[in-house]
Amino acid sequence: MWGDRGQIQTIEGLTAAIIIVIVLVTVVQTSSVTPLSSSFTNQHIKLELKNVGNDILSSLDETRIYNSSDPSVPSLLKQSIVIWVNYDNCTQFSWNNTTYVSTHQNNITAKDTGLYSALKFALIKKGTAFNVELRYPNEDGYMQTTKMVWNGDPSENSVMVSRYIVLRDDDISNNRIIPDISTTDLHNTIEVRLTMWVM
Secondary structure (H helix, E strand, O other), rough: HHHHHHHHHHHHHHHHHHHHHHHHHHHHHOOOOOOOOOOOHHHHHHHHHHHHHHHHHHHHHHHEOOOOOOOOOHHHHHHHHHHHHHHOOOOEEEEOOOOOOOOOOOOOOOOOOOOHHHHEEEHHHHHHEOOOOOEEEEEOEEEEEEEEOOOOOOOEEEEEEEEEEHHHHHHOOOOOOOOOOOOOOOOEEEEEEEEEEOO
């Protein structure tokens, strides 16, 4: 009699232990993300960076270089790209703690444009690293990418935002990088890509 009771209690104890383990495993696997968890923090930072990047590009693209309702007046974003494209054949720049300098040629600094000023004000002062790349089709229709500002390889938590601008033939004065893909006055359509990450 006592032997049967002991076996039943042992089986009950093992069953209870298995149920507790299953419950613990289920709870751990389905735990929600809280504001204190690292993944939530990363998501928040990435969302904030994406919003800042979109704000920079959209505000520069919607602000004309002077107050005019004429659609032919370029935006600050387009003016920045045109200046860079026509400046020393698309020199690649990086930030050196005081200004944008050429990564390949000594003593060449970038001309002060709306894009450079906005990036300096909104990102550099907050310790955010960034790259600016231009993506455009070549004469054969294949996409090419040219680095405009390069501050190194982005981290795995980087975010990328972009904006498109249209270059006309009269925007280009001295350039061998951005190809002319049209027989009309359209020169090329460029995707301005801004990649950002927290250092």
